[in-house]
Amino acid sequence: xxxxxxxxxxxxxxxxxxxxxxxxxxxxxxxxxxxxxxxxxxxxxxxxxxxxxxxxxxxxxxxxxxxxxxxxxxxxxxxxxxxxxxxxxxxxxxxxxxxxxxxxxxxxxxxxxxxxxxxxxxxxxxxxxxxxxxxxxxxxxxxxxxxxxxxxxxxxxxxxxxxxxxxxxxxx
Numbered sequence: 001x002x003x004x005x006x007x008x009x010x011x012x013x014x015x016x017x018x019x020x021x022x023x024x025x026x027x028x029x030x031x032x033x034x035x036x037x038x039x040x041x042x043x044x045x046x047x048x049x050x051x052x053x054x055x056x057x058x059x060x061x062x063x064x065x066x067x068x069x070x071x072x073x074x075x076x077x078x079x080x081x082x083x084x085x086x087x088x089x090x091x092x093x094x095x096x097x098x099x100x101x102x103x104x105x106x107x108x109x110x111x112x113x114x115x116x117x118x119x120x121x122x123x124x125x126x127x128x129x130x131x132x133x134x135x136x137x138x139x140x141x142x143x144x145x146x147x148x149x150x151x152x153x154x155x156x157x158x159x160x161x162x163x164x165x166x167x168x169x170x171x172x
Contacts, residue, residue, distance in 0.1 A: 001137070005031035008041065010148040012119075014092050021092045023117040024164035025150035036124065037145055043075045044122040044147040047100075051118045055110060055153050055160035061096055062107035068120045069101040080121035080146070082129050083138075088117045088152055110155045115163070119150030 003009055012025035027041055047068045054063040064085075072079050085098030096108045100120045110116075123129075125144030132139060140146050154161040 003030055006033055008037055008145060008147060019090055021088050022152050022163055023088055023092060023150060025119055025148050027147040027149060040122060040124055040145055040147045043072060043077055044120055045149050047071045047120040048118060048149045048151060052151060052153055052160055052162060055155055057110060057112055057155060057157050059110050060107045061098055062102055064118060065099045066102040072122050078123045078127035080123060080129055081127055083121055085117045085119045088115050112155055112157050114155040115152060117150055117152045119148060121146060121148045
């Protein structure tokens with residue numbers, strides 16, 4: 001796959017430090033990007049911010065999920081349902097799952113000290129994705145554009161703490 005002017009490239013990476021993990025992702029516009037792609041990037045970042053705003057003691061994972069889903073769908077895009085955010089700590093992926101859409105039933109409560117990775121993946125076309133033969137690269141099933149941003153966030157008894165905040169402070 002060759003990256004060219006006007007593309008969006010998503011990078012997802014984790015860090016292990018002294019037995020704990022961090023996880024973050026960003027989507028990078030390459031060169032001159034069209035207005036629809038810029039809007040996709042903006043809505044995806046906004047969805048992440050709205051999800052983070054729900055990270056409050058006593059709220060539920062579903063509050064995070066619903067905030068993301070509503071914003072994305074209200075702007076005419078679709079959330080990926082095949083991949084979800086997750087708890088993070090001494091393992092890169094831990095419970096609970098943090099979907100980008102509201103599942104039926106009750107979801108776990110957010111408690112101080114929990115760390116979750118919130119990662120909206122947003123598509124212009126279908127919500128479906130395909131993992132390519134390299135078992136790593138993910139593309140939308142209809143090959144339309146997608147964006148992905150992720151922060152690792154700590155639940156506190158006050159405001160959430162974004163652990164990966166310096167990474168994604170680019171302007172779109």
